[in-house]
Amino acid sequence: MEMSELSALLTPEGLRLLDSLPETFSIDDVARTVSRLRAAGHSPDLVSAVVTQARLRVKARAKFGEFADRMLFTRAGLEQATRLQVAARHAGRFRDAGLESVADLGCGIGGDALGLAGLGLRVDAVDADEVTAAVAAYNLAVFGDAVTVRQGLAEASDRSSVDAVWLDPARRTAGHSDTSRTRPEDWSPSLDWVFSLASTMPVGVKLGPGLDRDMIPDDVEAQWVSADGSTIELVLWSGMLAREGVRRAALVVRGDTAHELTAPADTADEPSRALGAxxxxxxxxxxxxxxxxxxxxxxxxxxxxxxxxxxxxxxxxxxxxxxxxxxxxxxxxxxxxxxxxxxxxxxxxxxxxxxxxxxxxxxxxxxxxxxxxxxxxxxxxxxxxxxxxxxxxxx
Structure with missing residues (x-):
């Protein structure tokens, strides 16, 4: 979504038009919908924006449930966004540690900020992309002054007024529509900067589950997360967010239930045996x-x-x-x-x-x-x- 499309969408006319579209429609219906809206006199930017958003809302229900129907998205932002039930568990880690304010650096469309603010934490959300930051501001507006959203670089953000940081480094090429993956050395902010920050204050870092284990610092808790059969992320926790005696964790989420294994280190496998029952x-x-x-x-x-x-x-x-x-x-x-x-x-x-x-x-x-x-x-x-x-x- 380009800024011209977002500007057309964020008007009373645009939002009403978006809400009027069918809840689901197939690819075959898109051309007919576009033709109908253009014939009704709507601008190309607005038509493109509402049709794209209607389709993204349907796709987003897998991550955000019924909340998706009241949110806006970018393609790349939705792909990297944390599922709401997992974001709530991230937020619980901050709350249970007694922290009250969190800087969400690389907030994307606001998935994790929704979880943090939903548990009563004050959130300072930042994203480098102008359109993505504007979308996050729309999605988080319901929390009022408890959440601030602005465009900016994670590295340049003032962290003096927050207790902790949540980071989701951009693992895609710059922009809000291109979703090609980048190499770890190209992530923004860089892992060197992220790990340096994690050594100075409580930090949670969301990364891809396939991260080279040799890159994980020795003094953090590494928690891999599976949700509904898919391994979706690796979260590194530092400072008071890391649990005492835990360096390896596996969190398995299925629907509204969750189970977790923890250990102080990798555990030894059991010996091989013949095929059993x-x-x-x-x-x-x-x-x-x-x-x-x-x-x-x-x-x-x-x-x-x-x-x-x-x-x-x-x-x-x-x-x-x-x-x-x-x-x-x-x-x-x-x-x-x-x-x-x-x-x-x-x-x-x-x-x-x-x-x-x-x-x-x-x-x-x-x-x-x-x-x-x-x-x-x-x-x-x-x-x-x-x-x-x-x-x-x-x-």
Missing amino acids: FLHEPEGAVIRARLIGEVARALEAGTLDPHIAYLTSDAALTSPFVSSFRVREELPADTRALAKALREREIGRLEIKKRGVDADPAVLRKSLKLRGDGSATLFLTRIGSKRVAILADRV
């Missing part, structure tokens, strides 16, 4: 935090292969940190033989998971030519040098 797939946050061993011990499980993150056990135990499957049988890994076996078992609906093997599930699915009323999950992996196919059912 159950196969367990650890959450991505658990894998990233290297806490698979903790989960394995709770499940009385071992690894299927020491280099692959699948666990197996005979005990009928479950955990919020894994997805568990009851093993039916091991099938031939050869595609032709596998297809024959699945047809004999009348498996027509198949969930395909793979680790440690070179396979494209979409291509394989076509090759299998499935038919039948049955359903199952197929694991393609390896044990040592052997490629294996395991048929199982979700517990």
Whole structure:
């Protein structure tokens, strides 16, 4: 969204027009909607803005629920925005530490600031991009004087009046519509600056979950977060925001519930063992935090292969940190033989998971030519040098 579009949108006419559009419409409907609005005399900038916002609001419901229908977005801002239920947990960390004011540097469209202000903290929100800052100001206006929003660089922001800092370095190219990813050395602000600040005051830093672990300072708590099956972020906590004795954490959020594993360091894996009655797939946050061993011990499980993150056990135990499957049988890994076996078992609906093997599930699915009323999950992996196919059912 360009500033001309935002200016047209932030008028009584623009906002009324946006709210009048259907809640959902497909790509095929866009051209007809644009033609109808242009024929009604609306400017090109306004039409472009309201149609884009209507579509982004639909997409944003996955992160913001019903609040999305009262918010504005940029494409890049929505992609990098924190889900509201996760932002609330971030905010709780600041509140529980007794902090009252937070500088949100790199606030984007205001996702984390919403969580902070919603828990009663005073927020000074800053974003380098003019359009993004204006969108954040609109989204946060409901909090009145408790939140200030301005355009500026994180490095130049006055932090003398706040107790702590929340940082979400821009991991995309400059701007609010281009979403191509950048390298860590190109992030803004730089990680060197971020880590230097974190050594002087309480700081929370949201980063990509795949960050090179060698880049994580020794004196911070590293918390990986999975939400509804996806590993979404790594948060580094410094100062009084870091919990005593915790350097590794895996937070697993599903809907309104959350479970967490913590440890003072990476934990040792359990030894490998033969395929048992159950196969367990650890959450991505658990894998990233290297806490698979903790989960394995709770499940009385071992690894299927020491280099692959699948666990197996005979005990009928479950955990919020894994997805568990009851093993039916091991099938031939050869595609032709596998297809024959699945047809004999009348498996027509198949969930395909793979680790440690070179396979494209979409291509394989076509090759299998499935038919039948049955359903199952197929694991393609390896044990040592052997490629294996395991048929199982979700517990």
